[in-house]
Amino acid sequence: MTQQTVEPIEAATQEKGQILLAALRREERKIASPTDAFYDAVMALTTADDKLKVELFRFVDALPALKSDESVARHLEEYLLQPGVTLPPGFDRLLKAAGAVPLSRKAVALSAKIGAEGMAKRFIAGRNAKEATGAVERLRKQNMTFTLDLLGEAVTSETEALAYQKKYLDLLTELPATAAHWATNPQTDATPTGALPKVNVSVKLSSLYARFDPMAATATADAVKERLRPILRLAREKGAFVNFDMEQHDYANVSGRVFREIFTESEFADWADVGIVAQAYLQDAEADLHDLAQWVRAERSGVPVTVRLVKGAYWDYETITSAQRGHPVPVWQTKRETDACFERCTEYLIANADVLRPAIATHNARSAAKAQALAAAYGLAPRTIEFQVLFGMGETIGRALAAQGERVRVYVPFGELLPGMAYLVRRLLENTSNDSFVRKGGESVSADILLASPVAPAPLSPHAEGADKPSWGGNEPETDFAEPANQRLMQNALASVKATLGATIIPIVINGVCEQSGEIVERLDPSDNSRVASRTFYATREQAERAVFAADRAFASWRDTPVVERANLLRRVASEFQRRRFEICAHMVYEVGKPWREADGDVAEAIDFCRFYASEMERLSAPRRRNIPGEWNEYFYDARGVAVIIAPWNFPLAILTGMAVAALVAGNPIVLKPAEQSCRVGYFLQEALEAAGVPLGVSNFIPGDGEIVGSAMVNDPRTAL
Numbered sequence: 001m002t003q004q005t006v007e008p009i010e011a012a013t014q015e016k017g018q019i020l021l022a023a024l025r026r027e028e029r030k031i032a033s034p035t036d037a038f039y040d041a042v043m044a045l046t047t048a049d050d051k052l053k054v055e056l057f058r059f060v061d062a063l064p065a066l067k068s069d070e071s072v073a074r075h076l077e078e079y080l081l082q083p084g085v086t087l088p089p090g091f092d093r094l095l096k097a098a099g100a101v102p103l104s105r106k107a108v109a110l111s112a113k114i115g116a117e118g119m120a121k122r123f124i125a126g127r128n129a130k131e132a133t134g135a136v137e138r139l140r141k142q143n144m145t146f147t148l149d150l151l152g153e154a155v156t157s158e159t160e161a162l163a164y165q166k167k168y169l170d171l172l173t174e175l176p177a178t179a180a181h182w183a184t185n186p187q188t189d190a191t192p193t194g195a196l197p198k199v200n201v202s203v204k205l206s207s208l209y210a211r212f213d214p215m216a217a218t219a220t221a222d223a224v225k226e227r228l229r230p231i232l233r234l235a236r237e238k239g240a241f242v243n244f245d246m247e248q249h250d251y252a253n254v255s256g257r258v259f260r261e262i263f264t265e266s267e268f269a270d271w272a273d274v275g276i277v278a279q280a281y282l283q284d285a286e287a288d289l290h291d292l293a294q295w296v297r298a299e300r301s302g303v304p305v306t307v308r309l310v311k312g313a314y315w316d317y318e319t320i321t322s323a324q325r326g327h328p329v330p331v332w333q334t335k336r337e338t339d340a341c342f343e344r345c346t347e348y349l350i351a352n353a354d355v356l357r358p359a360i361a362t363h364n365a366r367s368a369a370k371a372q373a374l375a376a377a378y379g380l381a382p383r384t385i386e387f388q389v390l391f392g393m394g395e396t397i398g399r400a401l402a403a404q405g406e407r408v409r410v411y412v413p414f415g416e417l418l419p420g421m422a423y424l425v426r427r428l429l430e431n432t433s434n435d436s437f438v439r440k441g442g443e444s445v446s447a448d449i450l451l452a453s454p455v456a457p458a459p460l461s462p463h464a465e466g467a468d469k470p471s472w473g474g475n476e477p478e479t480d481f482a483e484p485a486n487q488r489l490m491q492n493a494l495a496s497v498k499a500t501l502g503a504t505i506i507p508i509v510i511n512g513v514c515e516q517s518g519e520i521v522e523r524l525d526p527s528d529n530s531r532v533a534s535r536t537f538y539a540t541r542e543q544a545e546r547a548v549f550a551a552d553r554a555f556a557s558w559r560d561t562p563v564v565e566r567a568n569l570l571r572r573v574a575s576e577f578q579r580r581r582f583e584i585c586a587h588m589v590y591e592v593g594k595p596w597r598e599a600d601g602d603v604a605e606a607i608d609f610c611r612f613y614a615s616e617m618e619r620l621s622a623p624r625r626r627n628i629p630g631e632w633n634e635y636f637y638d639a640r641g642v643a644v645i646i647a648p649w650n651f652p653l654a655i656l657t658g659m660a661v662a663a664l665v666a667g668n669p670i671v672l673k674p675a676e677q678s679c680r681v682g683y684f685l686q687e688a689l690e691a692a693g694v695p696l697g698v699s700n701f702i703p704g705d706g707e708i709v710g711s712a713m714v715n716d717p718r719t720a721l
Contacts, residue, residue: 009373010453017369017451023400024365052086055079060116061425070102072109122392123423124151125412129171132414133178135391139410143402144395145188147200147243147388148175151415151423152207154247161227164207168231175199176238188407191357192381197273199240200409203231205255206247214254215481215596221258228262236271243306246277248314248321249330250482256288264299275306275359280342281315281331289348289356296355306357308388309345311338326477340454343370350374353384359409361388363397366451372406383407473615476574476607479581479600490596493582494589501525501590502532506683508539509701511550512690515543523677526593533591534680539702544671544709545716547700551642551669552718554697559639559667561695563621566665567614572692573661574610577603577653577684584653584684592652592678605654606685610661617665639667641720644713646706652678657685660699664689668720669698673710679703 059079066072079085081092095108125135129148136146150168155161179198189196206212208227212220235242244259246252259276262268276292278285289307296305312318315331322329332338342362349358350371360371368387375385382405389398391412402408413423479486502522507514519538525531539547558566577584581603588599623636643663647656652675660670674682686701702709713719 009370009377012373012376013366013370013453014451016372017365018447020369020372020397020400020404021365021447021450023403024397027396027399051084052080055082055085057425059112060119063112063116069106069109072112073105076108076112123390123413125391125414127414127416129175129414132412133175135412137182139395139412140182140185140188142399143185143187144398144408144410145185145196145198145200146410146412147202147241149202149204149245149411149413150207151413152204154206154212155208155210158210161208161210165227165231168201168203169234171201172199172231172234172238172240175201176240187383187402187405188409190383191407192384197239197241199238200243201235201240202243202245202411203228204245204247205258206251212251212254214250215487217254217257217484217487220254221261224258225262228258229267232262232268232271232274236268236273239273241273241275241306243275243308244277246279246310249282249318252279252282253482253484260295260299263305269300270303272304275308275357277308277310278345279310279312280345281312281318281338283330283332283341285341285345286348289345289352293348293352293355302355304355304357306359306386307349308359308361309342309349310361311342325480326475327480336454339364339367342367343454346371347374350378350380350385353378353380358385359388360385361411363389363394365397366453368397368401369451473611476578476604476611478597478604481596481600489582490585493586497583497586497590502535504535506534506536506679506703507701508537508543508547508703509686509699510543510547511554511700512696517543521676521679523591523679525590527590531590534587536679536703539704539709541708541712544702544704544712547671547702548642548644548713548716548718550697550700551671554669554695555639555641558669558695558698561667563617563665566667567618569689569692569694570610570614570661570665573657573685573688574607576688576691577607577610580684580688584681587684588652588678588681591680592649602651602654605651606657609654609658613658613662613665637666641668642716642718643668643670643721644673644716644719645670646673646710646714647675647682649675649677652681653684656682660685663721664694664698669700671700671702671713673702673704673706673713676703676706 056079059076062075063072066075077095080087081095087095125132132148136148139146148171150164150171152164155164176199182198184190184198189198205224205228209220209223212224214220232242234240244255246255256276263271263274268274278289278292282288292305292307296302312331318331319329319333321327332341346358346360346367349356349360358371360368362368362371371385371387386407386409387398387401388409388411389395391410395410398408398410479490481487481490505516505520508517509515515537517537517540521536521538522532523534523536525533581600584603585596585599588594588602589596594602620637623634626633626635643660645656645660645663647659656672656674660672663670672682672686682703683701686699689699702713704710
């Protein structure tokens with residue numbers, strides 16, 4: 001596409017957008033059903049007050065777990081009767097009065113359930129495939145087709161996963177028989193390249209395997225493919241289309257991997273009735289599409305796949321989770337950026353429609369009009385691209401597009417209503433967002449605003465990434481094991497450490513000198529007792545006493561070392577932990593049996609202790625003075641003396657480090673006594689302190705039997721704490 005064609009495409013977008021917007025508003029003015037009227041009233045109530053919206057949606061999300069009328073009524077009161085929540089006049093008094101009487105509580109609970117189910121029915125086509133089929137047939141009469149989505153994701157047991165697999169198999173057995181009686185509609189069932197399956201099913205991969213975890217990418221992919229193959233075989237046999245849904249960003253890489261691997265298997269490599277979702281709110285969406293097109297050409301010999309381009313339904317989850325973990329936010333931070341990315345992805349799909357069949361999923365008239373303009377500019381035949389909308393949310397624009405002769409597919413979820421509340425809440429959040437086109441369109445915002453081209457993003461809000469961090473820098477982010485690069489780093493560390501387990505005996509360190517003893521103790525790998533995880537010299541009572549003596553002798557000098565030097569020592573220790581992070585994690589896996597994430601979290605916490613205590617000691621070190629005439633008063637903190645650090649094994653680095661560096665930065669020399677089960681992990685702290693330049697005698701390392709060396713050090717009169 002050349003620069004000269006940009007302005008005509010924008011002009012065509014505006015022209016098509018005006019026509020589509022007018023048709024959309026005509027659809028919206030049609031008489032609503034009672035369910036729609038109820039839903040619209042609830043939406044009007046919630047959009048008027050953000051606090052009410054949040055609390056009401058929290059209640060809806062919790063409702064499936066509430067088993068008694070009393071708990072439903074109590075939760076409704078607790079969510080809605082709190083400061084800042086604005087209820088309709090008199091509703092708070094009515095709610096309080098109803099909650100006080102058992103019979104009234106029953107009525108309140110029943111009303112809440114009916115109301116929630118009423119909203120759910122707007123977005124969920126039925127409890128089962130039979131009920132959903134009625135909705136599907138209604139759509140086909142309106143010149144729209146469908147994809148069925150079985151509600152459910154992130155199952156918690158293999159029994160549940162197998163049950164979901166059976167539901168997909170049952171659906172693909174029963175629905176094609178029903179569909180065989182449907183009249184063929186060229187508008188929905190054909191494209192310029194050939195006929196389309198009448199049955200279209202969307203699958204969430206996480207519903208097929210209870211231990212779906214991107215950290216164990218290979219095991220997850222293998223298990224999911226094993227569950228998928230019977231579904232795909234049956235779908236192909238019955239002439240159905242299968243689409244892979246995308247979920248949260250954590251699952252993106254492993255989901256994409258499953259898609260690529262299974263559809264290059266000889267059994268499925270020549271099957272074109274398959275698709276996958278691309279989420280434009282992800283910052284790497286365009287790069288993913290480029291990779292996908294290259295894969296189709298190179299690995300599938302050009303046999304095309306369909307790409308359902310969506311903006312994304314997990315924006316709140318992704319931003320909040322990233323902030324909690326300290327990870328980069330994977331999604332665009334403004335809707336304008338997402339819309340702009342969506343348009344770029346739309347053009348890429350249309351430009352590569354020979355291998356990536358475009359399915360443009362949007363309720364935004366601007367986004368749909370841009371797709372129409374681009375399809376015309378690239379010379380695509382009518383109905384080459386497909387438009388997709390959500391059941392109960394986008395059918396008005398769907399009908400408007402269908403009236404123009406476009407091919408329209410409706411995403412139709414079905415399943416139990418109350419367990420489907422998580423899906424419902426996502427839909428409610430989308431509809432009530434201040435930036436939502438659905439909401440703005442319903443508020444009669446001018447066409448110029450609704451059809452405006454996405455522009456440069458606004459400045460980051462005060463709550464965006466990097467803002468409002470504490471003065472000490474914030475927590476060390478945990479490693480994102482959903483990223484293949486981090487998985488490789490951990491796997492390499494495990495292999496490297498495994499090759500040398502037990503080769504070195506952990507020494508005793510007194511006054512900077514490594515010592516041995518007459519007792520060597522082996523620690524077996526708790527996950528494989530045939531393997532020695534570590535070997536350690538156990539200190540004697542005499543060595544423990546000399547360690548306390550060495551620390552006591554170093555006390556005066558260390559106490560008088562400037563606080564900034566002690567604090568910087570801790571910061572260098574944190575850097576050393578960072579440098580050896582995966583090595584430490586690998587030893588923790590073998591020596592104490594921690595899983596990857598927990599081992600990594602332990603190292604991250606140790607780093608946090610070093611940085612936080614360094615900053616806190618600098619803050620506390622400034623004396624507080626209260627002088628009056630004739631008096632000089634100064635309040636300050638002073639070190640106490642030798643600190644003996646005796647740590648447990650369950651957090652073998654973090655707890656040992658936290659106690660040790662707090663004592664050190666306050667001016668107290670230390671004697672480290674790691675847990676007997678984790679001497680190798682504990683020795684990483686001593687090594688880090690030495691690498692950071694700890695003075696002789698300020699840190700001593702005494703592994704051993706707690707009843708012998710621990711008792712000796714705790715009862716030594718030179719031990720201050």
